[in-house]
Amino acid sequence: MxxxxxxxxxxxxxxxxxxxxxxxxxxxxxxxxxxxxxxxxxxxxxxxxxxxxxxxxxxxxxxxxxxxxxxxxxxxxxxxxxxxxxxxxxxxxxxxxxxxxxxxxxxxxxxxxxxxxxxxxxxxxxxxxxxxxxxxxxxxxxxxxxxxxxxxxxxxxxxxxxxxxxGEQGYFDTRIIYVSEQGPKTKRIKKLAIMDQDSVNTKYLTLGNELVLTPRFNPTNQMVTYLSYFKNLPRVYLLDIETGIQEVVGDFPGMTFAPRFSPDGKKIIMSFAKDGNSDIYTMNLESRIVERITNHPSIDTSPSYSPDGKFITFNSDRSGFQQIYVMKSDGTNVKRISFGKGLYGTPVWSPRGDLIAFTKFRKGKFFIGVMRVDGSGERLLTENYYQEAPSWSPNGRVLIFYRETKSNDKGEGFSAKLWSIDLTGYNERQVPTETDGSDPSWSSLLSN
Amino acid sequence: MISNKIFKNIFLAFLLSFVLSACATQTKKVDSQMQGDVYTGTDTVEYLATGVPDRVFFATNESVLTTASRDTLRKQASWMRKNSDVTVVLEGHADERGTREYNLALGERRANSAKDYLMTYGISSNRISVISYGKERPVDSGSNPLAWSKNRRSVTVKAN
Structure with a gap:
């Protein structure tokens, strides 16, 4: 009835x-x-x-x-x-x-x-x-x-x-920052590049003299954080794309990597590796105060805040293999949320708050998928030889990621391209870039 | 009947030996370059000095040193003790079959397990620095298990 x-x-x-x-x-x-x-x-x-x-x-x-x-x-x-x-x-x-x-x-x-x-x-x-x-x-x-x-x-x-x-917010007045790739696999030249979401107006932000990886937008403005190997010291940097001014984030005696902004744009959350152990830290960009969030002998990396800033999802191998965890933003109450067969990495919280996108590796295949924030309702959207690093459109509707092809024994046939897919798993399409590309990050709406 | 049985046995034995020998040659082929999935070949190895290999190899997702790796690192330690002005950088690497950020951490972990071993053989930590390249600098650009095994490595590079 x-x-x-x-x-x-x-x-x-x-x-x-x-x-x-x-x-x-x-x-x-x-x-x-x-x-x-x-x-x-x-x-x-x-x-x-x-x-x-x-x-x-x-x-x-x-x-x-x-x-x-x-x-x-x-x-x-x-x-x-x-x-x-x-x-x-x-x-x-x-x-x-x-x-x-x-x-x-x-x-x-x-x-x-x-x-x-x-x-x-x-x-x-x-x-x-x-x-x-x-x-x-x-x-x-x-x-x-x-x-x-x-x-x-x-x-x-x-x-x-x-x-x-x-009835949903749009995502067209946005840009995508990514790593432009050129040259053979063993000597790949990587530059930061930015373009409009429709692949027009590509600009290169670095010259390719040093390795650069994983650029990410500040969700509140046009600042970017990324990893640079400048002077062979892998460190997290902050870059203002309007002025070109950049600076190292914090003063760490070792590699800092896997940076992302907090949802209010005031903190950077990242991994710091020392003596074979990677843990998660934050740095407040105004006060410069550094806080240690995890303290565990395993690898803790790829942190991403929930949109309300109250939780953090991250990748850890504390169970023995790469899995996805969620904790409170002060580092307490750590809970594993991925329990399917296979390895899980690169968790990233949806701007809508209800889902976490991830990369999954199982039986020689890589998947991009989403699950609820408690780990239930896992849905794999796309399967391929190699793909990873999903990034959400600002309305939480579309995921952009990169995909690599298999090379033959001579290393030929390799490519890295950006792809996007709708949250429903439909409408998978390549996002054209002038060169090969990887590590895409989607900006918030410019007009907001 | 009996001869038939003997014939059958001989046939089986023959078949079995054929199968076994096929197995043996196959394992031998892989064995010459890999043990488990750890690279044991010398194609990519360079030498810091005569008889002192510059790199050690790891199993997938592992940073544990194998017997062969420990042997190589003891040679490196003894060479460093003899050349007390030498400083080194340990470059940790991962293969391409893993997410970029996790591999950066894994490379750092691998280089540090080599560093720890050098230190237990008397090399001061201020002569050793560590850098991870994750999966960014493969030596073999192939997409196959042998190429990946060559790329899962920690390389000791003379820094001065």
């Missing part, structure tokens, strides 16, 4: 939400039924296009912005942007008042329109999101910025559309 009630209530809720006519994207199943959306080119007048052409080296600013939006939406696996050739209505007219019957004819359920103007050295971008079936406007926004920021406008529009249609 109770069960029947529940189903009825759900059905009513579903019906009623539908009868308010607003389209929704089903975000629970990844890419099974992507929402057909028409992204009409944003209308930009001739004068604006001509004025911007020399500065930005693009022909039609409106079309370019809409392409950024279209590609962002497509990569989520949740949307199916329709072929522009099929559009019947001109961009400027569509933006004023869409002829909804034209758009529903090509099976669009949502429509994005907009216009761009270049006035007084500023770019003014306006867009609207329409519900085609209900013939209604869902949202309208305008942005003013310097012309160079045109791609970011595209990302912010994508975020707004994504948020409106899925």
């Amino acid at each position: 109770i069960k029947i009630h529940k189903i009825l209530i759900l059905a009513l809720f579903f019906c009623s939400s539908k009868s308010f006519a607003l389209i929704e994207v089903d975000i629970t199943r990844g890419n099974l039924n992507p929402l057909p959306i028409a992204v009409s080119p944003l209308f930009s007048d001739k004068k604006s296009n001509t004025d911007l052409k020399t500065d930005l080296n693009i022909e039609n600013i409106g079309e370019e912005i809409s392409t950024v939006v279209e590609n962002n939406l497509k990569r989520t696996g949740l949307f199916n942007p329709l072929e522009k050739k099929a559009f019947l209505q001109n961009p400027d007219l569509a933006h004023l008042k869409p002829r909804f019957e034209d758009w529903s004819l090509i099976k669009a359920q949502a429509l994005v329109t907009g216009q761009v103007k270049f006035e007084n050295e500023k770019l003014r971008v306006e867009f609207r999101l329409w519900d085609v079936l209900a013939a209604k406007e869902m949202m309208a926004l305008a942005f003013t910025t310097v012309p160079n920021n045109w791609r970011r406008v595209g990302h912010i529009i994508s975020d707004k559309i994504y948020e409106r249609l899925t």
